Amino acid sequence: MPDHQAPLDLLLLPTWLVPVEPAGVVLKEHALGIRDGRIALIAPREQALRLAAQEIRELPGCLLTPGLVNAHGHAAMSLFRGLADDLPLNSWLHEHIWPAEARWVDEAFVRDGTELAIAEQILGGITCVADMYFYPEVASQVVHRSGIRAQLSIPVLDFPIPGARDAAEALRKGLHLFDDLRQHPRISVAFGPHAPYSVSDDKLENLRMLAEEVDAGIHMHVHETAGEIQQSLQQYGERPLARLQRLGLLGPRFQAVHMTQVSDADISLLMENNCSVIHCPESNLKLASGFCPVERLWQAGVNVAIGTDGAASNNNLDLLGELHTATLLAKAVAGNASALDAHRALRMATLNGARALGLDGEIGSLEPGKLADLVAFDLSGLCQQPLYDPVSQLIYTSNRSCVRHVWVGGKALLDERQLTRQDAQQLAATARQWGEKIAQRHHA
Ligand SMILES: CSC[C@H]1O[C@@H](n2cnc3c(O)ncnc32)[C@H](O)[C@@H]1O
Numbered sequence: 279m280p281d282h283q284a285p286l287d288l289l290l291l292p293t294w295l296v297p298v299e300p301a302g303v304v305l306k307e308h309a310l311g312i313r314d315g316r317i318a319l320i321a322p323r324e325q326a327l328r329l330a331a332q333e334i335r336e337l338p339g340c341l342l343t344p345g346l347v348n349a350h351g352h353a354a355m356s357l358f359r360g361l362a363d364d365l366p367l368n369s370w371l372h373e374h375i376w377p378a379e380a381r382w383v384d385e386a387f388v389r390d391g392t393e394l395a396i397a398e399q400i401l402g403g404i405t406c407v408a409d410m411y412f413y414p415e416v417a418s419q420v421v422h423r424s425g426i427r428a429q430l431s432i433p434v435l436d437f438p439i440p441g442a443r444d445a446a447e448a449l450r451k452g453l454h455l456f457d458d459l460r461q462h463p464r465i466s467v468a469f470g471p472h473a474p475y476s477v478s479d480d481k482l483e484n485l486r487m488l489a490e491e492v493d494a495g496i497h498m499h500v501h502e503t504a505g506e507i508q509q510s511l512q513q514y515g516e517r518p519l520a521r522l523q524r525l526g527l528l529g530p531r532f533q534a535v536h537m538t539q540v541s542d543a544d545i546s547l548l549m550e551n552n553c554s555v556i557h558c559p560e561s562n563l564k565l566a567s568g569f570c571p572v573e574r575l576w577q578a579g580v581n582v583a584i585g586t587d588g589a590a591s592n593n594n595l596d597l598l599g600e601l602h603t604a605t606l607l608a609k610a611v612a613g614n615a616s617a618l619d620a621h622r623a624l625r626m627a628t629l630n631g632a633r634a635l636g637l638d639g640e641i642g643s644l645e646p647g648k649l650a651d652l653v654a655f656d657l658s659g660l661c662q663q664p665l666y667d668p669v670s671q672l673i674y675t676s677n678r679s680c681v682r683h684v685w686v687g688g689k690a691l692l693d694e695r696q697l698t699r700q701d702a703q704q705l706a707a708t709a710r711q712w713g714e715k716i717a718q719r720h721h722a
């Protein structure tokens with residue numbers, strides 16, 4: 279039993295606090311208390327100051343929100359940032375990225391690339407990532423050390439991949455990882471079939487059975503381009519989402535990444551099966567893949583989360599920037615300036631992301647009892663004045679340089695803009711070394 283009379287470990291005193299749930303609420307001059315890694319209370323400042331606390335932190339001019347959830351990425355691809363720009367998905371993937379992965383991706387690549395990506399994401403206020411890449415066992419060690427929260431997907435494709443000779447080996451190794459991490463407080467393991475066009479029916483059926491058995495999420499690129507739909511219609515006589523439904527993959531643990539091609543029947547399937555959609559606007563724009571109709575999905579009741587995708591198609595892991603793009607794009611796509619307002623955008627990057635990963639009981643909003651995954655944004659800068667609504671200011675005016683503090687489970691990962699567990703200079707130097715090595719071969 280937690281001792282409710284024990285002093286708080288930490289009392290945070292921001293100017294504004296946005297709990298996300300209830301929706302649209304902005305609390306001014308409120309405090310948030312943390313005990314044993316969880317939110318112990320949210321109360322008016324003066325009232326909270328009467329309580330004993332081991333540490334009190336004034337956060338003047340700061341907005342405190344739940345930590346951001348990057349619901350789709352390929353962390354280690356940070357080392358391929360800028361390697362193949364200005365290309366459509368097909369040639370980007372087949373002619374550049376897959377050959378580069380076959381040449382360069384090994385355990386060291388995944389370790390260094392994942393570490394770099396995690397540092398970038400903590401600097402941007404991200405406290406939880408859904409990562410889908412090769413050698414997830416190596417990524418899990420980096421995540422463990424870094425203090426961030428993560429869902430790691432077991433990669434499955436029809437052909438050999440770095441770290442597994444075939445899908446059977448990938449699944450076998452993945453299930454070991456699942457067992458090893460079953461009790462981990464911050465890491466969960468999901469299945470990551472790459473895409474409908476790269477994984478055959480028998481493998482999807484096998485994977486569905488395993489996911490059901492261990493109650494794991496399924497994270498997959500789906501309906502990324504119009505070409506994907508055409509190919510599926512030719513090959514299977516049905517749209518990819520309908521095929522996944524026939525194979526039994528759709529359900530509340532299904533995370534459909536991209537969804538730029540959406541028919542009314544697709545929306546019904548997503549709704550009936552309570553699936554989540556992960557919107558990746560900047561990757562979709564850069565690869566000219568298409569536009570996810572966020573407002574239509576939202577109004578239909580589909581849970582929409584947001585992700586950056588990898589740094590080779592974005593080219594940053596800046597979720598605040600992603601939200602800015604997402605709001606503007608949603609308005610243009612819907613032809614409606616009220617589409618995806620700032621408060622809903624923040625919800626998309628917090629509670630909806632948590633729900634997609636099956637974590638909404640633990641993170642995604644500031645509520646007593648939930649884990650203390652938090653971010654403090656400094657909104658006191660000249661470019662953010664005057665300030666009428668801190669959430670409007672965060673989404674429409676700010677960028678990631680305003681991230682000042684980040685906590686995961688009550689532990690500080692960013693303190694006064696400094697990483698507490700990683701050496702930024704060392705990470706940059708290692709990334710530069712990889713870049714030099716890769717560039718030499720790439721341009722030879
Ligand atoms: C097994 S998942 C990793 C696999 O996915 C590739 N990838 C990265 N971004 C995308 C994207 O937007 N669409 C399709 N595939 C993508 C990555 O390079 C890895 O090969």
Ligand SMILES: [Zn+2]
Pocket residue numbers: 350351352499535587588
């Ligand atoms: Zn992706």
